[in-house]
Amino acid sequence: MSVDAPVRRTVPSASRAGGGNAAKARPRRAAGRRLGPGRPVPYGWVLGPALLFALWAAGAAAGLIDPRALPAPWTVAATAGDLIAEGRLQDHLLTSARRAVLGLLSGVAGGLLFALVSGLSRVGEALVDGPVQIKRAIPSLALIPLLILWFGIGETMKVVTIALGVFVPVYIHTHNGLRAIDNRYVELAETVRLGRAAFVRQVVLPGALPGFLLGMRFAVTSAWLALAVVEQVNATSGIGYMMELARTYGQTDVILVGLVVYGLLGLVSDGLVRLVERRALSWRRTLAG
Amino acid sequence: MASHPGRLSPAAVRIDGLVRSFAGRRVLDGLELTVRDGEFVALLGRSGSGKSTLLRALARLDHDVDGEGGLTAPEDVSVVFQDARLLPWKRLLDNVVLGLRAPDAEERGRAALAEVGLAGRERAWPVELSGGEQQRVSLARSLVREPRLLLADEPFGALDALTRIRMHALLRTLCARHRPAVLLVTHDVDEAIALADRVVVLDRGRIAADLPVRLPAPRRAGGPGHARLRDRLLAHLGVDLDEPGIEADADADADADTGVGADDTGAGPGRESGRESGHGSGAASTPAHDRAAEEIPA
Numbered sequence: 371m372s373v374d375a376p377v378r379r380t381v382p383s384a385s386r387a388g389g390g391n392a393a394k395a396r397p398r399r400a401a402g403r404r405l406g407p408g409r410p411v412p413y414g415w416v417l418g419p420a421l422l423f424a425l426w427a428a429g430a431a432a433g434l435i436d437p438r439a440l441p442a443p444w445t446v447a448a449t450a451g452d453l454i455a456e457g458r459l460q461d462h463l464l465t466s467a468r469r470a471v472l473g474l475l476s477g478v479a480g481g482l483l484f485a486l487v488s489g490l491s492r493v494g495e496a497l498v499d500g501p502v503q504i505k506r507a508i509p510s511l512a513l514i515p516l517l518i519l520w521f522g523i524g525e526t527m528k529v530v531t532i533a534l535g536v537f538v539p540v541y542i543h544t545h546n547g548l549r550a551i552d553n554r555y556v557e558l559a560e561t562v563r564l565g566r567a568a569f570v571r572q573v574v575l576p577g578a579l580p581g582f583l584l585g586m587r588f589a590v591t592s593a594w595l596a597l598a599v600v601e602q603v604n605a606t607s608g609i610g611y612m613m614e615l616a617r618t619y620g621q622t623d624v625i626l627v628g629l630v631v632y633g634l635l636g637l638v639s640d641g642l643v644r645l646v647e648r649r650a651l652s653w654r655r656t657l658a659g
Numbered sequence: 660m661a662s663h664p665g666r667l668s669p670a671a672v673r674i675d676g677l678v679r680s681f682a683g684r685r686v687l688d689g690l691e692l693t694v695r696d697g698e699f700v701a702l703l704g705r706s707g708s709g710k711s712t713l714l715r716a717l718a719r720l721d722h723d724v725d726g727e728g729g730l731t732a733p734e735d736v737s738v739v740f741q742d743a744r745l746l747p748w749k750r751l752l753d754n755v756v757l758g759l760r761a762p763d764a765e766e767r768g769r770a771a772l773a774e775v776g777l778a779g780r781e782r783a784w785p786v787e788l789s790g791g792e793q794q795r796v797s798l799a800r801s802l803v804r805e806p807r808l809l810l811a812d813e814p815f816g817a818l819d820a821l822t823r824i825r826m827h828a829l830l831r832t833l834c835a836r837h838r839p840a841v842l843l844v845t846h847d848v849d850e851a852i853a854l855a856d857r858v859v860v861l862d863r864g865r866i867a868a869d870l871p872v873r874l875p876a877p878r879r880a881g882g883p884g885h886a887r888l889r890d891r892l893l894a895h896l897g898v899d900l901d902e903p904g905i906e907a908d909a910d911a912d913a914d915a916d917t918g919v920g921a922d923d924t925g926a927g928p929g930r931e932s933g934r935e936s937g938h939g940s941g942a943a944s945t946p947a948h949d950r951a952a953e954e955i956p957a
């Protein structure tokens with residue numbers, strides 16, 4: 371498709387120049403050759419994953435792949451069916467989702483609050499920004515030993531770990547968005563005599579929204595990452611625990627089910643944020659279509 | 660600008676020995692200027708002459724600038740910036756009524772949009788508009804507040820020539836209706852002559868010339884008096900017009916003093932250059948001549 375599209379385009383101009391046969395003989399040498407990648411392939415994004423999946427299925431069917439290393443797709447599907455029928459998958463999923471949502475919410479709230487404090491006042495910035503940058507230099511997951519000593523190995527530790535991972539990207543990108551608000555808009559707000567509160571509501575927050583939503587996309591990813599880690603360290607429930615348990619029994623198919631679930635969660639949550647983004651930022655998408 | 664403001668109308672702006680410095684350099688150096696209510700003053704000057712500094716002082720946007728001097732300006736000031744400066748995340752109507760505290764704000768906003776020819780576009784986003792349309796919204800945003808003083812900082816500088824002509828007509832109509840005092844900063848001599856009651860030339864932080872424009876209402880480049888005034892303003896701006904005869908001198912000589920009469924109307928303590936042809940105070944003597952060439956509605 372992408373290969374013969376430029377060919378068709380060149381034919382008319384070449385035949386006008388004289389000799390349709392010549393155009394067919396060496397169509398790609400014609401003038402005006404496109405250097406860009408060309409038009410998109412329809413459903414192109416399915417192509418790579420589908421090919422990979424086909425290789426997996428074919429390898430498994432032909433017996434080329436050791437089922438202990440990588441069980442066949444249908445085995446994984448059957449295992450998923452069994453886990454759902456037993457109710458185990460739903461239970462684990464619910465536990466994991468609760469942790470992720472709690473951590474995400476508190477992390478986003480904290481990141482947003484700190485970003486506002488540090489973005490709206492110089493004193494706030496002096497107090498808040500430094501510690502956050504120091505915190506940023508320490509990988510959130512490296513804090514787990516300390517958090518276990520502080521909060522034990524229960525739910526609190528898990529939620530706090532996730533929240534800390536979420537906090538940083540939300541803070542960084544929102545703060546960036548706030549600082550990037552055009553000074554011209556600040557002047558405008560002064561000339562129309564907006565009050566402090568109205569200024570924040572009508573200029574600052576909408577102006578920082580693109581930054582915040584970008585931070586949210588990173589935040590969602592870090593939430594799932596932190597979740598996967600805390601559930602495999604010290605947990606008695608959750609998707610990560612299910613996978614960790616499966617490892618001890620050598621149930622590769624269950625591990626794969628867990629991976630698929632994590633993947634779906636990541637895709638869905640990212641899609642949700644993008645949906646919100648499209649809605650909330652419609653003012654700048656109108657021309658993009 | 661339909662009528663010249665009476666000599667006795669009160670001063671909307673009174674500036675007395677205004678000084679503004681940046682890094683020790685005096686950008687405004689003891690500036691004197693008075694603008695009366697309803698008067699349309701164009702402020703000409705080369706870049707760096709202090710035009711924008713003066714405007715920002717009047718708009719109270721010069722927070723951390725060193726300075727001294729007397730400055731009286733009304734509370735209700737509106738500013739039209741060179742860029743339309745619409746908030747991209749607000750629809751047109753919300754942009755127009757931004758910060759407007761009035762129970763009938765929305766109604767007034769609609770009326771203001773209709774005045775600038777954008778009725779029915781209340782729910783559009785700024786990105787959907789052309790540059791000229793955006794600047795019209797910005798005019799609506801300024802005038803919906805019924806300001807006593809309208810400050811405009813090269814508001815049409817970024818527009819193409821045709822749009823600019825239409826915007827001139829619109830601005831004249833709107834100012835005739837709302838009658839704010841206007842201080843229009845521009846570097847376009849023709850724009851200044853086309854719009855203003857009075858043209859003030861700023862040079863090195865002081866008023867170098869202060870000339871009333873006494874041309875009949877539809878002012879057209881090339882009309883009598885126009886060329887005269889234009890040449891004089893350009894001379895004050897340091898543009899040397901040694902090349903003869905571009906501006907139909909014969910025509911202009913015949914009406915030598917019809918368009919230009921320097922007097923002290925509203926000016927500060929008249930600067931010497933502001934009264935250089937003090938004898939001519941003739942009112943517009945050939946309105947028919949000018950009107951024949953009309954193409955811009957007043």
